[in-house]
Amino acid sequence: MGCVEARRCEVLLSAASFKECREFVREHCREHYEVEPGYQIFDVHIIGVPPIYIGVEGTDLIFPFTKPCHGTFLLRARDAGEEISRLRASGKSGKRR
Amino acid sequence: MREPEKEEHHEALHLLGCPEVPVQTSIALYLMYLLRERGIRSTVAGTKAARSLVDLADPERHYVSGIMDLDEYIGMLAEGRLDYGHSFVYIHNDAGVSYAATVSALTKGQAYAIVFGSHAEERAAEITFKCRVIAAKVTHNPMPLKIKIEKALEEELHGLR
Numbered sequence: 083m084g085c086v087e088a089r090r091c092e093v094l095l096s097a098a099s100f101k102e103c104r105e106f107v108r109e110h111c112r113e114h115y116e117v118e119p120g121y122q123i124f125d126v127h128i129i130g131v132p133p134i135y136i137g138v139e140g141t142d143l144i145f146p147f148t149k150p151c152h153g154t155f156l157l158r159a160r161d162a163g164e165e166i167s168r169l170r171a172s173g174k175s176g177k178r179r
Numbered sequence: 180m181r182e183p184e185k186e187e188h189h190e191a192l193h194l195l196g197c198p199e200v201p202v203q204t205s206i207a208l209y210l211m212y213l214l215r216e217r218g219i220r221s222t223v224a225g226t227k228a229a230r231s232l233v234d235l236a237d238p239e240r241h242y243v244s245g246i247m248d249l250d251e252y253i254g255m256l257a258e259g260r261l262d263y264g265h266s267f268v269y270i271h272n273d274a275g276v277s278y279a280a281t282v283s284a285l286t287k288g289q290a291y292a293i294v295f296g297s298h299a300e301e302r303a304a305e306i307t308f309k310c311r312v313i314a315a316k317v318t319h320n321p322m323p324l325k326i327k328i329e330k331a332l333e334e335e336l337h338g339l340r
Contacts, residue, residue, distance in 0.1 A: 099273045119281035120257030126250075127257045131280035131308065148277045150226050150249065151197035 089124070094144065095156035100130050103146040103156040111137025111144055115169050123165055130154070138166050189218055192263040194249065194278055195225030195233070200271045200296045202321040204232045207269060209321070210293070210328055211242035217336055219265065220244040224252035253278075256285045264288040268310075271296030276305045283310045289335070295324055311335065 095103055107114050114137045121128045121136075128134055129148040137144035143162035148154045159165070191214050193207050211221040222245040223233050230246050237243045255261035266286050268279040270293065283290040294303045294314035303314040313331045315324035 100277045101273075119284040120253070122257065127253050127281075129253065129274075129277045129281045131277055131305070132284065148274050150274050150278070151199070153272065153274050154277065 089159050091147075091157035091159045093155055094158055095154075097153040098156065100146060100148065100154045103154050104130070104133070104135055106156055107135040107137040107144055107146075111135075111139060113138040115172075117169070117172070121172075124159070136169055138169070141166065143169070189220065190244075190263050191219050191221045191265040191267060192252070192282075193221055193223045193225075194252070194266065194268040194282060195223060195229035196249075196269060196275050196278065197226055197272070198229045198232055201319050202295050202317055202324060203269050203271070204229070204236060206293065206295070206321050206324055206328070207233065207267075208236055208242055209325060210267065210332075213329065213332055214265070214336075215242055217332075219336075222247065222263070224249050253281065256282070262286055262288060265291065267291045267293055270294045270302055271299070272302070273305075276302055279306065279310055280308050283308045291331075293324070293328070 095106055114135045116133045117128060117136055119130055119132060119134060123145050130146055141161050141163050143159045143165050145157055146154050147157050195203060195207060198204055214221055221243055223230060223243055224247050226249055233243055234246060265288055266282050268282055270276055270279055279292045290310045292306050292310045292312045294312060295317050297318055299314050299316040303312050306312050313327050315327055317324050
C-alpha cells in the first residue's frame with residue numbers, strides 16, 4: 083500500500099462502490115483489461131468482484147483500490163509503463179476496444 | 180495455487196473489516212468458539228481496529244490462534260503461500276463484498292460470507308459468486324445471526340463433530 087500512496091495517485095472516484103469503479107473503467111478507458119482478484123499492481127493486490135477491469139491511457143494506469151472502512155477508490159497512476167507492459171503481456175483476458 | 184494442506188482443513192480464517200457495526204467482534208469470537216469445539220483453530224486477518232478489538236477480548240487466546248494484517252493475508256493468499264480450509268469474511272459494506280469475492284476466487288477451501296448490518300439484505304444480494312452466505316439484518320443484537328450461524332455449521336461441519 084505504501085508504494086501506491088507514495089506515488090500520489092490521482093483519485094478519479096472516491097469512496098465509491100466497486101461496481102461504480104468497474105463501470106467507470108469500462109466506459110471511459112478505451113483500452114482496458116480484465117484481471118483476476120488478487121492481481122498485483124505495484125505493491126497492492128487488487129480486491130474486487132469479477133470482472134475486474136484495469137484501464138490504460140497512454141502511460142497512465144487506472145485501477146480500483148479498496149479500503150475496508152472507506153469503500154473503493156479509482157486511482158490513476160502516472161508513468162506506469164512497466165506495470166502496463168506486464169498487464170498487456172499477462173494474457174489475462176485482455177480487452178481492447 | 181496450492182491446495183490447503185490436510186491440517187489446514189482444520190484451520191479457519193476470519194477476515195474482519197472495519198468494526199463499525201457492534202455485532203462484528205462478538206459474532207466472530209462466538210464463531211471461533213463454535214469452531215474450536217469442532218477442533219478447528221482460528222486465525223484473524225483484519226484492519227488495525229478489528230485486530231485490536233479481538234486481541235483485547237481474548238488475551239489468553241482461548242479462541243484466536245493467530246492474528247495478522249489484512250493486506251499481508253491477501254498478499255500471501257494471492258501468491259499461493261497461505262490458505263485455509265474455511266474462510267469466513269465478515270461483511271457489512273460494499274468493501275466487504277469485494278473482499279469476499281477475492282477470497283472466494285483465491286481459496287481452495289470453503290468461503291463463507293457472514294453478512295450483517297442495516298443493509299444486510301442488499302449486501303447479501305450482491306454475492307453472486309461461489310460462497311456460503313449467512314445473513315441477518317442485525318447491528319446491536321447478535322442473536323438472529325448467532326442462530327443462523329449455528330444452523331449453518333450444523334449443516335456444513337457436522338462431520339467434524
